[in-house]
Amino acid sequence: MSPHSGASRLLAQSHGFTLFELILVIVIISIAAALVGPAIGSRLLQTNIRRTVLQLRSAVEVMRMQAVRSGQEAVMVVDPRDNAYWREGGGEPVALSPDNALLSARSRWLRENGQAEFHFYPDGTNSGGAIRVEQGRGSATAYLVVLDPLLGIASIVRDE
Secondary structure (H helix, E strand, C coil): CCCCHHHHHHHHHCCCCCHHHHHHHHHHHHHHHHHHHHHHHHHHHHHHHHHHHHHHHHHHHHHHHHHHHHCCCEEEEEECCCCEEEECCCCCCEECCCCCCEEEEECCEECCCCCEEEEECCCCCECCEEEEEECCCCCCCEEEEEECCCCCCEEEEECC
16 A cells, blocks of 8 residues: 555545534634624724814914914814814814714803804913813713913823
8 A cells, every 4th residue: 555545545535614614613703703893893983083182182283383473363163062163263164073073162261152262372372271072972982182371282181
């Protein structure tokens, strides 16, 4: 008998996977997807809110630079009802999708309709306050863009 006859007999006997083996693999993959899927979905939502907060902070920094460069006070308005913010006197509103983020604001200047004003002065300071961005009403994921009135800077803080 040749040394290769045992190997060729083994190959001849195995014709593929059984139906049971295929179903077992599909069940294992389904369980893994069910466990990992929600974690990936919530991670994607957190990425959206982080991007929104970074864009808002950038808008605040641009307002500060414009006030310093022009030598004139600049005003940013945050409207929680319309979930938007803009530069007073010449800026297109940035409307946020309620699915991505919800805005609220705390400022020294509040308008009757609930809009909050943030003032940026030519010396680089601002009126202070905070803009809260949350993932959804009652969500555990929320951030604050805090405006420091003396230093004029805006920082991002996770709101627990």
